Amino acid sequence: MRHWELCDADWNHWPDGLADGDIWREVAAAGFRGLELGAYSAADQLAPPRMAERERLASVHRLPVRAVLLSLPAEHWPQGALTGDIDRVVAEVAACAAVCVSLGLDLLGLSPAADPAGAPWSRLISGLARVRDVAAARGVGVAVEYKPGTVTATCTEALRLAADVPGTGVLLSTGHAWAGGEDPAESVRRLDSLLWHVHLGDAAEGVPDSGMPLGRCHDVRPLAAALDATYSGVASLDLQGAVTVGRSTGLAASAESLRALAGAA
Numbered sequence: 271m272r273h274w275e276l277c278d279a280d281w282n283h284w285p286d287g288l289a290d291g292d293i294w295r296e297v298a299a300a301g302f303r304g305l306e307l308g309a310y311s312a313a314d315q316l317a318p319p320r321m322a323e324r325e326r327l328a329s330v331h332r333l334p335v336r337a338v339l340l341s342l343p344a345e346h347w348p349q350g351a352l353t354g355d356i357d358r359v360v361a362e363v364a365a366c367a368a369v370c371v372s373l374g375l376d377l378l379g380l381s382p383a384a385d386p387a388g389a390p391w392s393r394l395i396s397g398l399a400r401v402r403d404v405a406a407a408r409g410v411g412v413a414v415e416y417k418p419g420t421v422t423a424t425c426t427e428a429l430r431l432a433a434d435v436p437g438t439g440v441l442l443s444t445g446h447a448w449a450g451g452e453d454p455a456e457s458v459r460r461l462d463s464l465l466w467h468v469h470l471g472d473a474a475e476g477v478p479d480s481g482m483p484l485g486r487c488h489d490v491r492p493l494a495a496a497l498d499a500t501y502s503g504v505a506s507l508d509l510q511g512a513v514t515v516g517r518s519t520g521l522a523a524s525a526e527s528l529r530a531l532a533g534a535a
């Protein structure tokens with residue numbers, strides 16, 4: 271039996287230039303149960319007027335926000351994120367956590383892609399501890415995404431980080447896992463209770479940002495079975511790569527992934 275909730279993500283539709291109203295209408299019509307919001311900066315993507323309109327759209331379309339992701343890519347954080355400009359990261363996390371509280375959410379996804387491989391592990395730990403504390407003060411937990419090419423590149427390193435910073439969890443991106451040569455079904459089992467959030471996407475090995483629809487490169491049935499057996503949180507589609515390179519529109523990529531998941535049920 272499936273206990274996890276499948277959502278779409280608004281960033282899957284950014285490359286198509288869809289406004290929030292278009293995203294809510296189309297994602298609701300596709301049959302999703304919720305939407306995940308992505309942010310590079312709380313002051314921009316999560317600004318109060320925009321969030322007020324999104325709350326209205328959520329009510330109209332019966333499509334609530336189920337998750338929020340703070341993305342910290344290198345192009346926005348050239349000095350690093352958790353291992354670099356930590357004061358700025360803490361301020362962003364505090365603002366995003368406040369938005370989570372306003373939405374009734376108790377979890378914030380964090381993607382610190384700006385922290386490169388080889389960055390000091392001690393700085394990563396101290397930075398994440400500060401982030402954990404500022405979010406926890408608002409009743410919000412933090413799930414950290416691992417990604418090939420960063421200081422936290424593998425499931426093993428994600429488990430080490432969660433152990434070194436108790437009170438944090440892991441965000442598993444299946445596309446990143448496949449790109450790094452992992453079996454994401456096995457990663458689900460290894461992470462166990464530390465698996466706090468999931469991004470669903472396919473990827474060719476060695477291509478972490480391809481962001482393809484599910485089923486393009488891999489049989490998704492073992493992954494779906496592993497999630498069905500142990501996971502009860504939110505899983506959002508993460509397909510922006512396919513749209514960015516012009517392989518698909520966001521709506522087409524989401525529909526293709528839905529069909530792959532339906533075949534895995």
